[in-house]
Amino acid sequence: MTTVANHSAQISKPIIFFDMDGTLLDLAFDTYIWMQLVPKRWAIEHQATLEQAKSQLYQYYVQYQGSLNWYSSTFWRQHIGVDAFAVQQEYRHLIAPRLGCFELLNALQKLDVECWIVSNADQVTLDLKLENVPIRPYFKQVISSESIGYAKDDQRFWRTLQQRYPFDVSQVTFIDDNYAVLDSAKQFGIAQLFSICEPDSSTTRTELNPNYIHLEQLTDLLNYLDDDKSSNIYGT
Structure with a gap:
């Protein structure tokens, strides 16, 4: 199930950028x-x-x-x-994945979808968390904003990221719980943007930004993949 924003566009041949804290991992x-x-x-x-x-x-x-x-x-x-x-x-x-994290990543791996982690966490924190929640093998790139020199909130982050790791914004889908970061990505030209209903299991998010699709479960993202692919995710 998804809440807020009604977008009919499907993701075609995606590269998916994932935030880490509050998206893949529990912000609690x-x-x-x-x-x-x-x-x-x-x-x-x-x-x-x-x-x-x-x-x-x-x-x-x-x-x-x-x-x-x-x-x-x-x-x-x-x-x-x-x-x-x-x-x-x-x-x-206490570092923990969000509900559906491994299920989604396994499904995307079966679909041969390219995935990157694009995180504002500094490198030592990023490494610590990925040592405790073993999701690194699912990702082609694992990028800390510290290595880029700017936070994701800054347009210079996206310009530098694209220069170092070339990508086509029209082929990118980005999931992040931070609205300021999503706004920055949108300004850069990334159109397929998703947020998270409850990034932190210890509290309830009281206001959802109506400009973005919100995922209740991470696996809800699969609803936006091409039908031919998603029907075969579990080998059925």
């Missing part, structure tokens, strides 16, 4: 790290209350949101004195 892990554990560590370091820590860090989060620094473990360690990557390593057992 990141929410727990950044909204609970990092503030606790900061509060201890600065002899502050948890509420004081959350208030101060929230101001920093808003200030850098959408920039490459926002996604950089190194930046946050230097800026706030908390090693967020070490915290992620400590709680790596």
